[in-house]
Amino acid sequence: MTGDLPVFEAVLPPIFGVAAVLYLSLAAYVSRLSPRSMVPAFMFLLGVMVAGCAFYYGATDPQIYGVGRILTFLGAGFLPVVFYTLYRQLADGEFSWFLVGAFSIIPTITLGLALTNPWHGLVWQIVETADGPRFTAVTDHYWFRSIHAPFSYGLFGYSVVGLMARLTTIPLAYRNPIIVLLVCAVLPFGVSIGNTMFGIGPIEFPFTVTAIVMLLPLHIYAALSLKVFQFNPLGYRTLFNHVRDPIIVLDQQHRIVCANASASEMLGKSERQLLGGLLWEDFPEAQEILTQSDELDLTQTLKFRGDLIYEVTVAPLNDKRGRSHATVVMCRDVTQRRRTLGQLAENEHLIRTLIETSSNGILRFALDEGQEEPVFRCIFANKAAEDYLAEDSDRIVGVRLTDLPMLGPDRLIAHFSDPKKSSSPNNFELSTEDDEGSLRWLRITAESVGTDFSVTIMDITQRKENEDRMMEQALRDPLTSVLNRRGFETRARERLREVDRAAIIYLDLNGFKMVNDKFGHQAGDALLKAFGHRLGYCLRPEDVLGRLGGDEFAIVLPDIDLQDIHHVTDRLIETSSDAYLIKGQEIRCSVSVGVARMPEHGEELWHLISVADQAMYTAKAEVANEDIPDPEAVVEDSAAS
Numbered sequence: 001m002t003g004d005l006p007v008f009e010a011v012l013p014p015i016f017g018v019a020a021v022l023y024l025s026l027a028a029y030v031s032r033l034s035p036r037s038m039v040p041a042f043m044f045l046l047g048v049m050v051a052g053c054a055f056y057y058g059a060t061d062p063q064i065y066g067v068g069r070i071l072t073f074l075g076a077g078f079l080p081v082v083f084y085t086l087y088r089q090l091a092d093g094e095f096s097w098f099l100v101g102a103f104s105i106i107p108t109i110t111l112g113l114a115l116t117n118p119w120h121g122l123v124w125q126i127v128e129t130a131d132g133p134r135f136t137a138v139t140d141h142y143w144f145r146s147i148h149a150p151f152s153y154g155l156f157g158y159s160v161v162g163l164m165a166r167l168t169t170i171p172l173a174y175r176n177p178i179i180v181l182l183v184c185a186v187l188p189f190g191v192s193i194g195n196t197m198f199g200i201g202p203i204e205f206p207f208t209v210t211a212i213v214m215l216l217p218l219h220i221y222a223a224l225s226l227k228v229f230q231f232n233p234l235g236y237r238t239l240f241n242h243v244r245d246p247i248i249v250l251d252q253q254h255r256i257v258c259a260n261a262s263a264s265e266m267l268g269k270s271e272r273q274l275l276g277g278l279l280w281e282d283f284p285e286a287q288e289i290l291t292q293s294d295e296l297d298l299t300q301t302l303k304f305r306g307d308l309i310y311e312v313t314v315a316p317l318n319d320k321r322g323r324s325h326a327t328v329v330m331c332r333d334v335t336q337r338r339r340t341l342g343q344l345a346e347n348e349h350l351i352r353t354l355i356e357t358s359s360n361g362i363l364r365f366a367l368d369e370g371q372e373e374p375v376f377r378c379i380f381a382n383k384a385a386e387d388y389l390a391e392d393s394d395r396i397v398g399v400r401l402t403d404l405p406m407l408g409p410d411r412l413i414a415h416f417s418d419p420k421k422s423s424s425p426n427n428f429e430l431s432t433e434d435d436e437g438s439l440r441w442l443r444i445t446a447e448s449v450g451t452d453f454s455v456t457i458m459d460i461t462q463r464k465e466n467e468d469r470m471m472e473q474a475l476r477d478p479l480t481s482v483l484n485r486r487g488f489e490t491r492a493r494e495r496l497r498e499v500d501r502a503a504i505i506y507l508d509l510n511g512f513k514m515v516n517d518k519f520g521h522q523a524g525d526a527l528l529k530a531f532g533h534r535l536g537y538c539l540r541p542e543d544v545l546g547r548l549g550g551d552e553f554a555i556v557l558p559d560i561d562l563q564d565i566h567h568v569t570d571r572l573i574e575t576s577s578d579a580y581l582i583k584g585q586e587i588r589c590s591v592s593v594g595v596a597r598m599p600e601h602g603e604e605l606w607h608l609i610s611v612a613d614q615a616m617y618t619a620k621a622e623v624a625n626e627d628i629p630d631p632e633a634v635v636e637d638s639a640a641s
Helices: 005-033 039-056 062-092 097-103 105-115 142-165 172-196 207-214 216-225 236-242 261-267 284-292 335-357 383-389 409-416 461-474 485-498 512-519 521-537 562-577 605-621 631-638
Strands: 126-129 132-135 247-250 256-259 298-304 308-318 324-333 361-367 376-381 426-433 439-449 452-459 502-509 544-549 552-558 580-582 585-587 591-598
Touching: 005 039, 005 207, 005 216, 039 062, 039 207, 039 216, 062 097, 062 105, 062 132, 062 142, 097 105, 105 142, 142 172, 172 207, 172 216, 207 216, 247 261, 256 261, 308 335, 361 383, 376 383, 376 409, 383 452, 409 426, 409 439, 409 452, 439 461, 485 544, 485 552, 485 605, 502 512, 502 521, 502 562, 502 605, 512 521, 512 585, 521 544, 521 552, 521 562, 521 580, 521 585, 552 562, 562 591, 591 605
Parallel strands: none
Antiparallel strands: 126 132, 247 256, 247 324, 298 308, 308 324, 361 376, 361 452, 426 439, 439 452, 502 552, 502 591, 544 552, 580 585
């Protein structure tokens, strides 16, 4: 050891510590600006490496030395891997995580050996000297000398050479930052090889870390001023070959000097075979385009190899003085587009026929320009629109939307005059009467078509009738065909809201259970069906009859006075008391009746039914031995007091 080294051992560690903090801070700052770039990871490992040297250089304590060596192996070991990843990112825009993982195996083993070094001494050893404990150099040990160092220097050197070779493919705007980054990497790399591999300078002096610390201002300049972390494009060649359209560059003699992968595929030759040859030498039409393009940009459509159609754009490539020194030929395959246009032309008549013969009315409206208020006029109408609008379709064209009331014009104008709503479709249903006075339902579907909008008219009368029929069936009792509990509740409430007075009659059959037990359930069902038919026969069209369940029925008599209530209940009792002939059997079954009046007993439906139910059970209690008393007496007893 030279006499100057102890001075450095006292001065350099604090300097290294400050530099390490600056490197780590710079890495954190750049990471926030560009999380996906590998530049922050590169600077972070430099900071870790410098921090490790701050610990171990000049240290005499084995534990402090060990911490420093572990940090150094962490930074220096993974630095080549990160730099390789950075190289691939800068050159090609992508890298293989599998290769990164494979390259990380040896640095990981080295780090593991450093962590466990006190047990085996494979990375460094402690040597007791007269001046105190000293530590062996890493180059004295087999693992570093024969495995770790060749791998690290080899991978780092490969990445440096690869990035230097790709400089010509990197855009000029980003080339200077990459060069600065290369300088920051190559200088410490060269110093490290000279010191560890060729023995230039004392091995115990941290030449590599000193070089990294000295390059800190350059790193800061590259990161903060040049913003090297912002560059991550594909190289020119990669971008050139990834363009799907064939691109060919010609010199002034129309010889090929460059062609991308798509051009090679189009011409059926590799780029190496194409270089130096004339483009389309045996294609007079194409040669004429190339000749005319010396001064003008031209776009022509040419047919190649029988069925392939290309749109060829030829333009001169001029320098700053406006002198043409090359020609760029760009080809676009428009074969499919031409075929599609041809098919559309062939199918245009079919499409028009489908529209004209459609059962749905189809119209299109356009906005009149220069009007203070939005005015839409019909610019197209098919034949079906004539049936719906009762107009000649030729006369519909040019008519204002406001003159077609069947389309609900106010609703359409409000929708398509609002910029927030006009882009969304507008669907609604409306009803109208046809010439015979029958109700007709139409569904209107309006959709935006650019600045215009289209209207489709669909006749949904049959669907509405089916829906009404299904709803009616859902509200009917399938056995008696009178309203079920849900239907009765709906209709009864509607009736009660329409009138100021009404009556609720609650009925059930006396001895119905005995009929079921004696004659069977089929006879009981037939009895209920006949009973419901008799009740309906006694009522007015505006009255509401429903089966609430079992043999219990309810009737709403709207707008009726007390005298008429007695008359109706009298008819109900007399009619239902007549014998029923079911399956050849004569069956007699009396009825119990309860009456409630609105508004005397309330106005809410189910409260009135409850009152009538209670009145019925009061009357039922006075009926003995299922004999039928005087009807007038029954009516008087069944009315709620």
